[in-house]
Amino acid sequence: MYRARHRHPHGVRPLGTPPGARRPTLIPPAVLRNRTFTAGISTFASQSLILSGFMFTVPVFLQSALGYSAFDSGVALLPFSAFTLVVAVGSTGWRRYVAQKRLIQLGLVFIGAGLLVLTQRTAPDLTITGMILPMAIIGIGLGLFTGQLVDLTMSSVPEAFSEVSSGVINSLSQLGYAFGTAVAGSIQLGVFYGSVVDGVTLVSSGEEVSGDERRRLAVKLEDALETTTQAQQEAFESGLSPDLQQQLSQIILDAMVTAQQIVLVVIVLFVLVTLLVSSFLPLKRPRRSGSRAPTTAPEEEKTTSTGE
Numbered sequence: 001m002y003r004a005r006h007r008h009p010h011g012v013r014p015l016g017t018p019p020g021a022r023r024p025t026l027i028p029p030a031v032l033r034n035r036t037f038t039a040g041i042s043t044f045a046s047q048s049l050i051l052s053g054f055m056f057t058v059p060v061f062l063q064s065a066l067g068y069s070a071f072d073s074g075v076a077l078l079p080f081s082a083f084t085l086v087v088a089v090g091s092t093g094w095r096r097y098v099a100q101k102r103l104i105q106l107g108l109v110f111i112g113a114g115l116l117v118l119t120q121r122t123a124p125d126l127t128i129t130g131m132i133l134p135m136a137i138i139g140i141g142l143g144l145f146t147g148q149l150v151d152l153t154m155s156s157v158p159e160a161f162s163e164v165s166s167g168v169i170n171s172l173s174q175l176g177y178a179f180g181t182a183v184a185g186s187i188q189l190g191v192f193y194g195s196v197v198d199g200v201t202l203v204s205s206g207e208e209v210s211g212d213e214r215r216r217l218a219v220k221l222e223d224a225l226e227t228t229t230q231a232q233q234e235a236f237e238s239g240l241s242p243d244l245q246q247q248l249s250q251i252i253l254d255a256m257v258t259a260q261q262i263v264l265v266v267i268v269l270f271v272l273v274t275l276l277v278s279s280f281l282p283l284k285r286p287r288r289s290g291s292r293a294p295t296t297a298p299e300e301e302k303t304t305s306t307g308e
Contacts, residue, residue: 040153048176053184087143110141
């Protein structure tokens with residue numbers, strides 16, 4: 001029987017921990033040393049970044065630029081969700097004929113191709129019907145990608161570490177979602193305000209603004225919009241002539257379209273990075289070991305056996 005507190009070179013030893021025993025770690029080093037698992041979670045985190053950026057910016061564009069309601073935005077994204085579900089469920093048996101790594105990479109190619117089609121079709125007159133094809137292509141790609149990657153990653157670690165591995169995947173997924181939303185949103189807003197500054201300056205003075213001045217005016221415009229109320233903005237717009245109001249509305253719409261197109265191109269670049277990361281995945285699915293993880297460290301077993 002050990003006392004509740006023991007003197008320890010690094011401080012107070014936890015209750016019931018024998019002298020010389022290793023401290024438990026949050027994530028077993030053996031899990032992180034697994035190359036397949038590391039490549040899998042890296043690919044999964046990168047995919048979360050792509051998906052979050054896509055799911056954040058597309059509804060914002062549809063509702064802010066095109067005037068879609070929340071329901072209309074959901075209908076526009078319906079082909080994406082439907083094809084993702086159908087392909088993810090239906091492709092589970094394909095691993096018997098095609099290597100999972102190839103299915104994952106094929107899914108990334110579909111996602112990139114769908115994003116490029118959506119970029120080309122992004123315009124002020126974009127309709128729900130016009131979004132069916134790119135949304136379906138992206139959904140097919142995500143369905144191929146997600147179902148195969150999770151299985152390939154989890155099968156690379158012993159069952160004893162399944163809970164830890166699942167927690168690591170979920171944590172990195174949430175990190176990817178947060179980072180992707182922040183990056184995509186920042187790019188979208190930055191490009192939008194910069195394009196508005198360019199358009200207004202060109203209309204008012206007929207000259208283009210320099211890069212530094214453009215950034216300074218964009219920051220001031222963003223601050224002004226955040227500190228003014230909707231009533232103040234409407235009062236300012238009503239004080240303009242009808243021609244200026246029409247020009248300003250067109251400048252804002254063009255800026256939204258440009259910002260969305262650039263964001264989609266950036267997401268495509270992240271898809272290429274994810275495709276590169278996926279190259280480290282193995283071609284053959286590793287067999288999952290059912291061996292149990294050691295519950296005690298070697299030092300602890302030695303100490304217990306000697307009765308210290």
